[in-house]
Amino acid sequence: MPDAVGVVQTIGFPGVLAAADAMVKGAEVTLVTYAGxxxxxxxxxxxxxxxxxxxxxxxxxxxxxxxAVGASVLNHYIVANPPENIVSVLPLEYTEADEPFR
Incomplete structure (x- = not known):
């Protein structure tokens, strides 16, 4: 079964930084992509x-x-069992840069 995907969208960079930091410290997950x-x-x-x-x-x-002062969550979503075609099209695949952190 493919790994689940979780996405958090925020207003403001401090919010996404706080979310990313808390997520990787709070559970055994790998940050696979970030974008503005x-x-x-x-x-x-x-x-x-x-x-x-x-x-x-x-x-x-x-x-x-x-x-995160001044930040707010716009959207968040978990895809429990993403199909392979989503992972191959969207930037959610593990990369060589991710491997040391898995």
Missing amino acids: AESGQYFVAIRGSISEVEQAMAAGLDAVENQ
Whole structure:
């Protein structure tokens, strides 16, 4: 079964940084991608087992809402069992740079 994917989208860079930090510290997940968009929106995506992704997402959302001043969560979502075609099209695949952290 493929690893689950969790995504958090925030307004403001401090929010996405707080989410990413809390997620990788809060559970055994790998940060696989991060990107910025217009209007100060950012997102970060993690992968791991569904139980670890759920735990990491809870930690990340809590960090944005309670620790990152001026930041807010726009959206968040967990894909428990992503099909291979999504992983091959979107930037969610593990890369060589990710391997030391898995």
